[in-house]
Amino acid sequence: MILKYYITVLIIALTVPSIKGQSYICDDTPENNNGECECSADVCYFKFVIEHLQTLTAYEKNATMGSPGRVYYLDNHNLKPATKNRMVCEDLSECTETHTVDGSTYRSFFAINKRIPGPTLIVNNGATVVVDVFNFLVTEETSIHWHGMHQRKTPWMDGVGYISQCPIEAGGSFRYIFKAEPAGTFWYHSHSGAQRTDGLFGALIVRESEIPIPLPAFEDIPGNHTLTLLDWQREASLNLFVQIHSSLGYFENVNVDQVPTAANTLYVPSCSADGAEIGPIPYWSGIINGKGKYKKISFSNIDLSTFNVESGKTYRFRLIGAQGNYAYKFSVDNHNLTLIATDGYFIVPVVVDYIIVHTGERYDFLLSASHATKTNFLMRAETLEVNCATLVRGSNLQYNDAIAVLTYDKSRVDYAAISNEYTSGKKTCNTQHVCKVANCPFKNYIPSSGFDCSNLHVQELTLLVPPPENQLPKPSEVTMESTWFFNFGFDSTAFTSTVNGRNFILPTMSLQTQGDGGIKSELCKDLSDRCQPDEDDCECVHMISIGSNLSQRTVRFVFSSLNTTRDYSFAHPIHLHGHSFHVVKVGYGSYYSNGSLKDSTKDLTCGVPCLKAPTWTDGITPYIPITNKTIQKDTVIVPAGGYVVVDFIADNPGYWFLHCHIEPHQLEGMALVINELESSKILIRQVCILVGILTGQ
Template identity: 35%
Template sequence: MARLLDLCIRQCTTPLLCLLFVCFVNAQQTDDRPKVQPYANAADCICKPEDTLCKCTFVVEHRLSMVLHEERELVRAVNGYLVKNVDDNKRLTKNESERVITTDGVGSRLVIAINGKFPGPRVDVFENQEIEITVVNTFHTDSVTVHFHGIHQKDTPWMDGVAFITQCPILPGQSFVYRFKAYPPGTSFYHAHIGDQRSMGLYGPFIVRKRDVNGGPGEIIVALQDWNHNMDAETAYMRMITEQYDFGTNPPQIVNTTVSVDNGNFSRFEFKSGLINGKGRYWKSATEHNSAPLEIFKVTTGRSYRFRVIGAMTLYPMRVYIEGIPLSLRSSDCFNIEDNDIGSIQSIIVHPGERYDFLATFTDNIRKQYLLIAETIETRASHGKYHAAEAIIFVDNAPGSVNLAPPNNKDKTCLVESKCKTFNCPYGYTGTNTNNCLNFNDVKNTDPYGDPSKVQGNKVDNEYFFKFAFPGFPGNTPGSVNAREFIPPTSPLLTQPNGLTTRCNEEKCREKGVCGCTYIQEIPGNKLIQMTFMNIGNGSGWSHPVHLHGHSFFVMKMGFGTYNAVTGQLIDESTDIKCTDKYGFCSQMEWADSTWNGGNIPGQNPKPPTKDTIVVPTGGYVVIRFISDNPGMWFLHCHIDLHNTNGMGMVVNVNPGNHPKPPTGFPTCGSFFNNGKPQPDVDSECRTIVGDGNGSLANGSFVFSLLVALICAMRV
């Protein structure tokens, strides 16, 4: 569109035709979306390409699983479908089944729904389109906020949705209108950003489409979740910091935590079932399940499909694959990547907060169905069950009928001479001689939006180290960054910075070793920033998917420890980084080789891929770079909800003193001490960088097009 307007201005010899042409182009924008599964319904937010402002409403509410809500009837699972609780022969209709939130079919537990859906509705919007989402909190007791994960929020940092960082929580009965531009294009999602509400279902897909791409392969959205049908969000957190029990035994027995192949730990959040788009089945043992309904996708032989996989898990990474089908990796966290001659892959490990797009083609004209499987990377020996999310893929033009309760067989054989390739391992080896581990050192950036040339080289403007771990003394090992347990402020840092009373005292933190405070790192604007996320020393042993708000970054290098090539277990941590604090907590650190300082790091990826969430392997580190061109207060944290709530987060203050001004009437909040002092005001030092903070410039894009044509006409 911009090119057409430019051509109009430069070659405007027939002004009336030009004016009509611009009007025609605006009026003739077509919606060439591919077919997307699950299919949209009235609850979803599907923006039209011609919408100047796309408006949606999210009604956040509590619902019960395995209940027909309007009829107030309990349902049960039988052979992969739902029946009325009173009669196995009363199978629910298609419409009734679609209205039931099944989760894993166990009991009837409290969940969070948006517009009646679990997970929440799909948002489908176009690149740089302005979108307005009104969130209505109908809870009786809980507050909410909604973060749009992966969206940069350029010039609208107060719409980032992080409680007490960028906004006040939305209280019960209140509404909050988010308004921002959708960028970058790709697969993102939205989710709760207060407490651990994501574990109860407060999340959903957020797809941003490029305007110049028509049609394309059919799309299948796969939202992954690990599920515990015994615990709500608050109970899950308390179990993590105390202990978890099996109350089916007498007396109750402690449920042991599990490990991955490198002997990396997983926290206390017992995996009961895996869900895909809110559906899954409970495996009571490695061979017996409860026949709850699975998500079903439809494909046709000879066609390729783009799978958009969203890691909405609370804790567990999942290895995603399709029985017998090679996967062609296309993008991660909205940006295109390409393998370095590794060819097709058998599986992708998805960590909480990550998104992956891959293509899959189904060529067998005889086979009727496949299983899409997302199995946790826990070793089976550490839990003795089958921990996976599953979905049925059925071929509509193949003969036969669909088995709605298929076994968990895997027909992909990995051999020594034909090893399976697994991408995004948080460790060096798989522990077998039939699988290869690949990571972001093995892929290259191919995205036109993510030009790596601006971050390449051996010199950076500013360099920072951040350790994500659980260091500390016995009895005091909270989640932290650089041994600083994050204490949320009581009013938003971005808009009420004068209300902060818990700022870190660096001298006291160094003296105590571990401290609790609101950890903030100020970063100058428009500089080449290098950050090294690390997970070594005291308190390591858990891998952490780290997410940066407000930016996408380039993954320059992943550093790993030393592993046993046979068992896959970690032998030694990386020795590239040296801890310099007196307790060995790595609250202060530096490169072991001082020649690496300032960005002079060997082994950089020559075409570094672009991401916003990256796993930091236990015993290792990740080096990222980005340009600090988005002023605001941006949260940097582990995307495992329970770790984040436990203090594993911090704030990056980009370009202090030059943050955009919030909209008029933006909410304020804070503690009340009855001391005669007012609440801290919205920061009077904030100044507008672009627009008036309300997005009003974007609302006039069509009018602007007409004005350009009129100016063109006046020039003749």
């Protein structure tokens, strides 16, 4: 098996041409700078040019790589030309698209090939993907993570700076080479700082070799029917992150539906239906595929993403959660949604009104274009926010959403009609007409809300196609030695985001290429004990090791969201690199009659404060079943006050990142490294060095 690693990577390295002179399917040149880049070859070449650009601005298409060239401003947003060579673009063949984003916010963003989001890459299952990334950021390093790709045999291509690679320095370049598998809906994004939430992301679609027969017939046009959701801020994410920690902020977006958690901060959270906190960054606006509407901008002054359908046909849509903070509840006016896949795996179809998608998750659904009279419908992604006191969505929160247009008329979108639909066309959900909601991050809505999660929680969804027998985890193999507990909470010495009380800090060198021998002093010390602040053991490189004795055996992770020293809790979307896992159990806390969280689960116990791994209460493991239809994902929401148990097989050597996908939480240190099957590492590093030599990197 080890020899196969060596031979596979050596073949790829020897057969892939060098960066120079390569003909790309997709790059930043006018002829190849497309929003959708589809490749049906066995080896697919793409090129990413990463740079800082400004919203409400267009750029010269033929500018030298790394330079914006002439800059064009919109003339209807009070942006005046600063010099003679700054003008309004009148010839669209000479300039890029003007990125209006939310129609209001003039700010910088990270662009890939002068786009936000980056181009949608579409390849076949099993294809070798080659992406040359050029970093033209002035002062920042970067890296690209291929979210959901298992990177088997290529762990150094996972794209996490200081974990799987050295970051790409400003002015530098890096070639990513990996096999596109598994098939399904995935995405790519920066794993450096907060670049992802400032625009550095895009969709990655891996076409299936075949569609399971039980599914109904549908049209699959991923270039036209893939939606990326993002909660957009009025200023750079890192600026907001600093302001949160310095107790600075602005009052404009704070309203009566929000309540403060501390007297010395201007940033105040809102709540979800179970009373758990959402935030702490106030919601500003939302965008779908880079376009949206700030609440104070007229519909006549915006440009929304549009998705075309024809009456009588059924289409596959792909929904990608690229948000920084907020989960979204997605719906399409006057249409039901038939869920058929999540995180790359087909599921037994279920018909719903709403799909909750947190950051990192993906859900595919079928939409039947059955309307013959109306032509334009709103697609809505609403935050889960409610008034913290009443647990009802207040009037100000009604506008905390992202919207797009589903149209049966390819020729135009009637924005006057859409403006009316925005207030009057939303689904009616009440006790007489209950709306079905999939993937709730809590036990249920109260009946009077008109929403129902029953039988639609993530663990209640089932696989359509069972995995091969040798890929299905076996509960009988699970022991204490193969079980790890991770509490994603705020019981740190600084009351910030932690795993088992520890704030993760990046190592000083790339683990995958250099190994962990040189960072022994940076590693967390005794993980079996509470972290010790006086020994610098609460801010450290948090790493656990899955030893070679567990190779090809079932490993169990227990993710929890317990807080013992603060009076609130959070739901956390947790992503594991290098694997998909089976969600074998979800446990919840207890709730009051109004639906709010009363207390955390009693299945787990942890100290006060919780500064080490929890354990099963009294050593009693609850019943944890698994079948060949148990749902499989790579990102899962851990309910506030509850836990999620996931099983997978340890069969992918490498250093894999495990983290909360909420951007401020990850930046604060809610992450750790999984050191899997360490006996393979020496050879992996040797192969990695060889690949670098052969590919000129």
